[in-house]
Amino acid sequence: MSLSLSADQPEAPADADDGAWLECIDCGATFAPFDDVRYTCDECDSLLEVRYADLPTFDDFEGNGQGVWRYADALPFDSGVSVQEGATPLYEVPRLEDEIGVEALRIKHEGMNPTGSFKDRGMTVGVKVAKELGVDRLACASTGNTSAALAAYGSRGGMETLVLLPAGKVAAGKIAQASLHGARILEVDGNFDACLDIVQELAAGGEAYLLNSLNPFRLEGQKTIGLEILEGFLADYDTVPDRIVLPVGNAGNTSALYKAFRELVQAGALDEADVPKLTGVQAEGAAPMVEAIENGADEVRRWDDVETRATAIRIGNPVNAPKALPGIRETDGTAVAVSDEEITEAQRDLASEGIGVEPASAASVAGLRKLRAEGIVDDDERVACLTTGHLLKDPDAAAAAGSDPEPVPADTEGVLEHLQE
Numbered sequence: 001m002s003l004s005l006s007a008d009q010p011e012a013p014a015d016a017d018d019g020a021w022l023e024c025i026d027c028g029a030t031f032a033p034f035d036d037v038r039y040t041c042d043e044c045d046s047l048l049e050v051r052y053a054d055l056p057t058f059d060d061f062e063g064n065g066q067g068v069w070r071y072a073d074a075l076p077f078d079s080g081v082s083v084q085e086g087a088t089p090l091y092e093v094p095r096l097e098d099e100i101g102v103e104a105l106r107i108k109h110e111g112m113n114p115t116g117s118f119k120d121r122g123m124t125v126g127v128k129v130a131k132e133l134g135v136d137r138l139a140c141a142s143t144g145n146t147s148a149a150l151a152a153y154g155s156r157g158g159m160e161t162l163v164l165l166p167a168g169k170v171a172a173g174k175i176a177q178a179s180l181h182g183a184r185i186l187e188v189d190g191n192f193d194a195c196l197d198i199v200q201e202l203a204a205g206g207e208a209y210l211l212n213s214l215n216p217f218r219l220e221g222q223k224t225i226g227l228e229i230l231e232g233f234l235a236d237y238d239t240v241p242d243r244i245v246l247p248v249g250n251a252g253n254t255s256a257l258y259k260a261f262r263e264l265v266q267a268g269a270l271d272e273a274d275v276p277k278l279t280g281v282q283a284e285g286a287a288p289m290v291e292a293i294e295n296g297a298d299e300v301r302r303w304d305d306v307e308t309r310a311t312a313i314r315i316g317n318p319v320n321a322p323k324a325l326p327g328i329r330e331t332d333g334t335a336v337a338v339s340d341e342e343i344t345e346a347q348r349d350l351a352s353e354g355i356g357v358e359p360a361s362a363a364s365v366a367g368l369r370k371l372r373a374e375g376i377v378d379d380d381e382r383v384a385c386l387t388t389g390h391l392l393k394d395p396d397a398a399a400a401a402g403s404d405p406e407p408v409p410a411d412t413e414g415v416l417e418h419l420q421e
């Protein structure tokens with residue numbers, strides 16, 4: 001099976017372009033990567049993955065500058081449409097590490113990307129592909145962050161952008177970004193999954209180039225999150241992490257990190273036994289992946305009604321599930337659901353260590369805490385939690401989780417009096 005950790009390095013088909021091609025994860029059909037616009041398999045409609053004739057080891061990561069393009073050898077191009085994405089911090093959190101009770105805990109803060117989320121890593125590659133294909137209009141459905149990143153990278157690439165958002169369910173910072181970067185914002189009277197259904201149909205009709213994570217090139221850029229975490233742990237602990245905990249919506253990151261690890265194993269740069277356990281976290285009100293993992297199901301059941309304060313992951317139909325379920329299972333990982341209250345508590349805990357994240361991001365820490373309390377995570381594990389978006393993305397959630405401003409008079413005496421109360 002092509003998604004197995006022990007799969008062999010495939011042979012390049014005749015229509016490979018510079019050693020890269022697209023391959024169906026189900027039927028194995030192969031396609032030239034940049035000749036036509038294509039998101040899924042022509043033969044069986046399953047998901048596609050980018051494949052390479054030559055896979056890099058850690059020593060090969062010396063590409064273009066810092067961040068995503070340093071990993072050019074693991075990507076289909078040497079450079080992209082870029083605003084310097086990647087190279088995000090891997091913060092130490094000594095108090096949280098101690099309180100949760102693991103050997104090591106580090107926070108990979110993807111909120112420190114140019115538009116404030118990990119989506120930038122996917123867009124620098126995806127928008128480059130759009131240029132290669134010669135399309136002029138880009139589109140996505142989004143819970144907010146994808147739309148912000150698409151708007152920024154699309155405008156940098158000189159292309160028109162169209163974003164479909166679930167009306168009333170997107171955090172203010174994200175809409176502001178999409179708006180100022182010049183996207184046309186269509187507010188849909190429905191949830192994210194409905195937006196994705198529509199935009200897929202628009203893309204199939206040739207109206208625009210689709211840049212949701214269904215697009216296999218997006219996930220290539222997002223692989224670099226995993227590569228940076230591994231390099232960071234190797235530098236600091238001389239070993240890769242035992243576990244990576246991440247929030248799950250469409251399961252794009254789960255799929256991308258798994259692909260990064262599979263490719264390192266195939267290149268001989270990582271032992272199969274050392275691959276970090278991929279551990280997905282969803283909000284209780286939107287947890288179809290957790291349901292599938294808990295039930296040992298081969299497929300994920302679409303949830304029509306989803307709700308959570310973590311609007312970024314308010315998703316009932318994770319399109320990358322066929323890639324992500326093997327990722328969780330083959331790495332001996334798991335998935336867990338957390339309540340909105342647990343998410344807010346974790347958001348406050350991260351903030352108390354100086355790390356500002358949006359609610360969906362805090363789900364990773366909330367999930368780790370829960371799994372540690374249940375004894376599923378051991379006290380001798382070295383763990384990385386992924387925080388996917390910046391605090392300022394959702395100012396309303398931050399204000400609700402934080403303390404209220406206190407009105408004071410406009411004189412020092414009055415302020416002192418207030419402070420003594």
Ligand code: F0G
Nearest residue numbers: 142143145146249250251252253388389
């Ligand atoms: N965290 C944040 C902050 C997100 O914005 C998203 C997804 C996820 C986690 C889930 O990541 O889909 O790779 O499992 N946001 C998408 C969007 C859906 O439209 O911005 P995933």
